[in-house]
Structures are given as C-alpha cells and as structure tokens.
Amino acid sequence: MTSxxxxxxxxxxxxxxxxxxxxxxxxxxxxxGCFLGPSGCGKTTVLRAIAGFEPVLGGRILIEQVExxxxxxxxxxxxxxxxxIFQDFALFPHLSVAHNIGFGLKSWSSKQRAARVQELLxxxxxxxxxxxxxxxxxxxxxxxxALARAxxxxxxxxxxDEPFSSMxxxxxxxxxxxxxxxxKQENITAILVTHDQNEAFAVADTICxxxxxxxxxxxxxxxxxxxxxxxxVADFIGQGVIIPATVENQYSVHTELGSIKGTVxxxxxAGAAVDVLIRPDDVIHDDKSSxxxxxxxxxxxxxxxxxxxxxxxxxxxLCLAPSHHNHKINERIGIRLNVDHLVTFERxxxxxxxxx
Amino acid sequence: MSSSEIRNLRPLxxxxxxxxxxxxxxxFSIPVLTIASFLLQPSGDVWQHLVDTVxxxxxxxxxxxxxxxxxxxxxxxxxxxxxxxLCQFPGKKLFVWTLLLPLAMPAYIIAYTYTGMFDFAxxxxxxxxxxxxxxxxxxxFPEVRSLGGAIAMLSLVLxxxxxxxxxxxxLEQSVCVIEVSRTLGCSAWSSFYRVALPLARPAIVxxxxxxxxxxxxxxxTVSYFGLGVFTTGIFRTWFxxxxxxxxxKLAAILLLFVFALVVIERxxxxxxxxxxxxNRYRQLPQYRLTGFRAxxxxxxxxxPLLFGFILPAFQLSLxxxxxxxxxxxASFIRLTVNTILLGLSTAVLAVLLALFLAYGKRVLAxxxxxxxxxxVATGYAVPGTIIAVGVIIPLAWFDNxxxxxxxxxxxxxxxxxxxxxxxxxxxxxxxxFLAVSIQAVESGLVKIRxxxxxxxxxxxxxxMETLFKIHLPLMxxxxxxxxxxxxxxxxxxxxxxxxxxxxxxxxxxxRAFELASDERLADSSTAALMIxxxxxxxxxxxxxxxxxxxxxx
Numbered sequence: 047m048t049s050x051x052x053x054x055x056x057x058x059x060x061x062x063x064x065x066x067x068x069x070x071x072x073x074x075x076x077x078x079g080c081f082l083g084p085s086g087c088g089k090t091t092v093l094r095a096i097a098g099f100e101p102v103l104g105g106r107i108l109i110e111q112v113e114x115x116x117x118x119x120x121x122x123x124x125x126x127x128x129x130x131i132f133q134d135f136a137l138f139p140h141l142s143v144a145h146n147i148g149f150g151l152k153s154w155s156s157k158q159r160a161a162r163v164q165e166l167l168x169x170x171x172x173x174x175x176x177x178x179x180x181x182x183x184x185x186x187x188x189x190x191x192a193l194a195r196a197x198x199x200x201x202x203x204x205x206x207d208e209p210f211s212s213m214x215x216x217x218x219x220x221x222x223x224x225x226x227x228x229x230k231q232e233n234i235t236a237i238l239v240t241h242d243q244n245e246a247f248a249v250a251d252t253i254c255x256x257x258x259x260x261x262x263x264x265x266x267x268x269x270x271x272x273x274x275x276x277x278x279v280a281d282f283i284g285q286g287v288i289i290p291a292t293v294e295n296q297y298s299v300h301t302e303l304g305s306i307k308g309t310v311x312x313x314x315x316a317g318a319a320v321d322v323l324i325r326p327d328d329v330i331h332d333d334k335s336s337x338x339x340x341x342x343x344x345x346x347x348x349x350x351x352x353x354x355x356x357x358x359x360x361x362x363x364l365c366l367a368p369s370h371h372n373h374k375i376n377e378r379i380g381i382r383l384n385v386d387h388l389v390t391f392e393r394x395x396x397x398x399x400x401x402x
Numbered sequence: 403m404s405s406s407e408i409r410n411l412r413p414l415x416x417x418x419x420x421x422x423x424x425x426x427x428x429x430f431s432i433p434v435l436t437i438a439s440f441l442l443q444p445s446g447d448v449w450q451h452l453v454d455t456v457x458x459x460x461x462x463x464x465x466x467x468x469x470x471x472x473x474x475x476x477x478x479x480x481x482x483x484x485x486x487x488l489c490q491f492p493g494k495k496l497f498v499w500t501l502l503l504p505l506a507m508p509a510y511i512i513a514y515t516y517t518g519m520f521d522f523a524x525x526x527x528x529x530x531x532x533x534x535x536x537x538x539x540x541x542x543f544p545e546v547r548s549l550g551g552a553i554a555m556l557s558l559v560l561x562x563x564x565x566x567x568x569x570x571x572x573l574e575q576s577v578c579v580i581e582v583s584r585t586l587g588c589s590a591w592s593s594f595y596r597v598a599l600p601l602a603r604p605a606i607v608x609x610x611x612x613x614x615x616x617x618x619x620x621x622x623t624v625s626y627f628g629l630g631v632f633t634t635g636i637f638r639t640w641f642x643x644x645x646x647x648x649x650x651k652l653a654a655i656l657l658l659f660v661f662a663l664v665v666i667e668r669x670x671x672x673x674x675x676x677x678x679x680x681n682r683y684r685q686l687p688q689y690r691l692t693g694f695r696a697x698x699x700x701x702x703x704x705x706p707l708l709f710g711f712i713l714p715a716f717q718l719s720l721x722x723x724x725x726x727x728x729x730x731x732a733s734f735i736r737l738t739v740n741t742i743l744l745g746l747s748t749a750v751l752a753v754l755l756a757l758f759l760a761y762g763k764r765v766l767a768x769x770x771x772x773x774x775x776x777x778v779a780t781g782y783a784v785p786g787t788i789i790a791v792g793v794i795i796p797l798a799w800f801d802n803x804x805x806x807x808x809x810x811x812x813x814x815x816x817x818x819x820x821x822x823x824x825x826x827x828x829x830x831x832x833x834x835f836l837a838v839s840i841q842a843v844e845s846g847l848v849k850i851r852x853x854x855x856x857x858x859x860x861x862x863x864x865x866m867e868t869l870f871k872i873h874l875p876l877m878x879x880x881x882x883x884x885x886x887x888x889x890x891x892x893x894x895x896x897x898x899x900x901x902x903x904x905x906x907x908x909x910x911x912x913r914a915f916e917l918a919s920d921e922r923l924a925d926s927s928t929a930a931l932m933i934x935x936x937x938x939x940x941x942x943x944x945x946x947x948x949x950x951x952x953x954x955x
Binding site: 122124134153195 | 875876
C-alpha cells in the first residue's frame, strides 16, 4: 500500500532559528496521525509546511506520491488537494453554513454541490442549520461546520490545527471522539496537531511526540505511555517518577520497593546502576504490605486519589489509590509495586516527582 | 536560502504587484521630493528680498499661531475628554458625540461667520451701538480679523482631534491603575494629574500634532484675516511676485515644520502602545457630579460646542434662508454636481489604490512594501499649498519639455497637457487624502484574521480570488467609509484647488471663499452650509463608532 503523505528529512527555519530539524514521517490512507508536543516544539510548523504556508529549508514533502515542497519548489496551498481546520475555525462570517461548506466546491455543478453540502450537513448532524450564519452557532457547532467545509472537496489529506483548544474541557473529549468517528466513517486521512495528550489518544492512530523541532517518538498512545523511548516522552506523557535501581540480571532490576521483572536493555551488566520509570498506577496501595511510605501531599480527583509519597530513603513516588482510601498527610501507608512494563534509562540525577 | 527567496519562486500575488507598490510610492512622493529639493537650491533676488523683509514675520506669526492653537485645543480637548470619560453629569451622553461636530466646520467657514457676526457692521456691534449711542471709536471691541481671532477660529474647530484621542486614552486606561492610585491615597483630582494624565500624554500629544498639522495647512482663515504666515506667503510670492522658486523655498521651510510634527506624532503613537499594563477591563468608575460642579462640567462641555458649531451653524442657516432663493440657480447646481463628481471620482481612485496597497502589504509583508505604504500615507500631513506647488512644478516641467521636443521634432505644439487640468487637481487630492483611505481600508483588513486567507487558500482559491470572495465582502463597511471620508475631504479642500484648478472650474469651497473674500458673506453661506452638512456625515459615522466601542467590552 502506498502512503498518503511522506515527509522526508524536513527542515524549516525562521531567520536563524531552526524550527524543524530533519523530521521524517509517513501515513497510510485512512489513518489519523498526530503531532503532539509542548508549545514551541514545531508541531504547528509541520502542519503549515504540509499545507504549503511555510517554505521548506531542506528535505521534501510528498502528498499522494507527488512532490509538493522542496527547498527550491513549492506547490501553492490551493493546488495541494488538502483540507484544513483552523484553531479559530476561520468560518467566513458573511456566508451561511451551507455556503461555507460549499465554498471549496467552486468547480462542481450546482446540483452536485447542493447534494454534497446536504450530505455533509447530515454527516455532521447540522441539517437544521444550513441557512444559519456562523455567529449564530455554538462553539461545537462551528467546529462541525469547519470539519464539513474542510471535508467537502474530498481532500486527499485533512489537516487539523489544535481544533479543540477553544472548547470547554468537558466538551473536548466528546467532540474529539465525534470527529474521529466521522473521519473513520468517511475513511479520511488526517493529521492532528495538539498539545493535549488526551485529545491525541482519543483521535489518533499514531502519535509523534515532538520537542525542540525533532520527533522524539512515533507510536501508539499505549506504547508512548508504557514504553517511552526517552526521558522527555516519559515526562511529557502521563505522570510518574524516575527512581534509581540496580540491574540484577537480564530480566530484573532491584529498587528500594523491591524487584521489578521485565526486559533489561542488553548492554546493561548485572550490578549496573540504572533509572526506572514508575507510573502512579505501578504503585499499589496495600495496607498489608511491609513496604511503607509517608503521605507528603495528595490531590483528590473524584474516582481516585493521587498520593505523593516519601520513602525512607527520601525518594518520592506517586501512587494512584481508589477514592475510599482517604489517608491524612504525614500518615504512613503500605505500598507495593506492580509494574507491567519495565522502563529503564541510563543513570542521571536528580530524581524529581512531576506534579501535574 | 532565505524564506523571501523561496517566496519569489512561488509568488503569492501577480508578480507586478510589488513593483507596482514601489512605483506608486515613488510617484506619490514626487511633490514632496520636489519641494524638499528646493532647500538645497541657490537663492535668487526675490528670496533674498523675502529674507530681508517678511520671512521673520512669517516665522513669528506661524509660531504664535501654533502656540495659541496648541493652548486652545489642549485646554478644550483634554477637559472635555476627561469630563465625558470619567465623570457623570447631566447631558454627558449627548456631549460625548456632539463635541465632535466642530470637525465638520472648515476653519475658513467659521472665520467668515464670526467676521460677519462680530465685526463693526455685524449684528453684535450694531446692537451695542444702538443700546449705548456710541459711535465708531468710542468703545473697545476685540478685532476678529487678527492673529488672536485666527487662533480662536482654528482652536474651535481643531480641538476635537485632541478630544478624540485623549478620550480614547482615558477610556483605555485599565480601571485597576486608577483604582490602585485611589487606594494609595490619591484624591480624584490628584489621580487625574499623577496617573491618568501622564498615561494619556502620548495620545494627547498625537492629537495635538494632528491639530497643529491642520493649523500649518490652513490657508482660508489666515488669508481671509490677512495674516502673513507661510501658506499665505507662498501664495503672495507665487502670484504676487511671480517667483516660483522663492515660493517653493518657502514651502520647503514649511515642510520642515510639518516633518517635525510627523515625527512627534509617530513617536507619541508608538509610546502610547506601551501604556497598557493589563488587558482586563471593567466599566470605569465614574465620578458623579452634582450641584455647582455638575453645572460647571455642563458649561465646560457646552461652550466649545456652542462656539465651535451651534452658533456658526445657526448664523449660516440664517444667512442661507435669506439668500438661497437668489443663490441657488443653474450655475450653483452645476457647481455642486461638479464638486460631488470630482469628490466621487477621486474617492474611487483613492480606495482602489488603497486596496492595492493595503492588500499587497498584507500578503507580501516585507520591509520594502511597509516602507512604501508608509511613504504614501505621510501625505495627510503635508499642507495642500505645498502639494499644489509640488505638483505644478514637475507637471509644468513635463509639459514644457514635451512641448519643446514635439515642436523641435514634429513642429506640433502640445501646449500644457497636464498642468491646469483636472488631472493635476485629482493627483494633488490623492497625494493628500490617500492616507485617509488607506487607514480606513487597513482598519477593515486587520479585522479579518489571517486564518481566513489560509482557509480560502486551502479550499482551492488563489490570492486574487480570495480578495474578491472573502476580503471585499467583509470590508464593505470600511470601503464605504473610506469613500465617504475622501469625498468630504475633497469638498472641503481649498488651497490646492485654488492653485491647480483649470480655468473657470470651481468647487463649492472655492466659490464660498471667493464670495466671502468679496465681502459677500451672506451670499457665500449657501455653499458654506452645503459643505458643513456634507461634512457632518463622516463625523456622525465617527461618533457612532466611538460611543459604541470600548476596549474589552
């Protein structure tokens, strides 16, 4: 199967500042990709380079096997067969919903255009709003119109720039799932850019975590969380702490909380000092356990408590405990480890719990 | 390879767009460059004569006029702005916008009106003589046609510039700053002096420099009052002494003053941007005035309005009622149609050029284009007299050169092809008023977010199609405003029209000026009133926008 989008060694810079450094990425038809990262990591620049709004310093971009951007050649945005959803939706305020959706269908016959607009209004559940104007719609409805407008000309690639960031938090996940369902139903290849990992998990098939203009890891959400490739990814995705450990053998390391079984990198000899990633869900609260730690801080999150615990050595870990286990600060509670995925890094200091 | 080089490989706009902008900037700076070049030209006998006799007077009178107008506009503008932005008193809502009305009154028209009302034969002095039995020379009455009179006239119609910008600055000040000063122990008055006024100072200075630019540009008032300042000096030297070089040299010196003001204005506006410490706005606290203080506030706002608009408009209407039956004839109607057609065609050209420049600036977004548009937009500061002289000299040179060449080669005389035609008049108007239309068009363009452009591009539209499908429909209001303002400015313009108009071609402003100069004040009132009424339209637009908008709300 040929891929829908190929990015090969893409570099982009503004004046002297290198925004993107040798990015490579491909996506198969019908899949949803995501660039995820903190602000300033270059993720929006990738999207704008794909759309043709940013010139390219090095490398190249191919859409449906056609070269659209190189350092000396750039196909204009209007000739790339892409659709784009903007952070502010950019709906045209002087046009009705139906005309917004039909805007990109200028070469279609009016009959076909009307049919396509109806089809999209139906897909997005906006049939009742064809004659409404953008300012009369709620944020979620505007979002759907933006999606419908971008999908209308049947683009080879749909680009979404932080499409949920202007939404209320409770609405975001619902909309994200809705958008994913529509894209899947229509078998559309799409690229999402976001700083919110929950959005990325909810929408994307494959996620590129970016930092400082480079892709740190490309993987599924599950693997990014459980098998982070480096400390940045471990830190950026989910919560957790990194604690010191000693390699026992090829299949286990020893920590203050006991041994953890898993696969140890081949080049680590027995007795070598390493660091391991401990997620809050790896630490189980167990009153019967002989290992104990002191509650330093806690935050109530509804269904569960996130405890910040200090062990006797002074190392802090996070523990996710069911909500009915309500312990006081400075109380000593029993814990044990239950690590499904052993993640080790070369030794570095210091060890800081990340509170988010 | 830099990004701009890549842009050049795949231009976003047709390739002639950027050179077109540069060429426009070049063409529109010809008048000012022509005049500026006279600073370096050797001086002739006439110039030496001017230096020996009148130049000191011109300098002194211009300086006194500017100082007087500065004091007048500042006191009226700042006080009214403070009262209408931060105090609550009866009639305040009405004053907010009516205080702008004097903007519709050209200074030369208010000057005729006051002369008619207050000079020796006018109704006021006649009434005094009737009551007291005094005769000529028995009593003192201030002379309207004097430097002091000119200062009063110009201040009365120019204070709205200061008022407008000062009021905007007071309203934009975050409530926190003023409340903090109150919690730190400042009284209402001392928080005005120590916090609000210093914060608004850049805006006030910007408004003042606009008022002073208009003062330097004024020809009608000072000429009617017989004062020797730069603009009248240029006319006298050109038409009286017949020396265009000396006239241009005078214009060049005036240009230096103007550029000083432009620099001050730009600098103040730049500083004004940095004065917002927070983006949070709330309804400003209002000092509720009662009793005597409320009365004084009411009076403080009423007087500028009364003397700047109501009284002269009333007098004009009285005269017009007396004379309109004789004055409105076929030639008057032709005159009106001429004026409106001239204004409309200039306005259409100005808006097309403004769209070309502003959209190019938005899409191309490089320093060369920014600088070019800025050069074109500086014309608003240059007095009509300077522009007229700066237009006529190169056009005459072109005509004479072409004529000489054609006679030499083909024995055909082309005569004066461009100078003394409507082309010259409209070119001068465009140099002066293009800035106004650029500003209106740009204010419409900035409201359209860049994502709109990009959304249209991603949906398969080229930049030109985007301009017509997205930008123009969204900017309809701004484009109409630009048209209206240019039409009105053209109708009011006096000195450039006087110098450049074709033989026997008149506008309403020129007609009113001619009649008033012949002491036919009542007869001039119909044309003058017409100018004022038309001039009210943009003022009403402006007042609607200031009373409905406040940052953050």
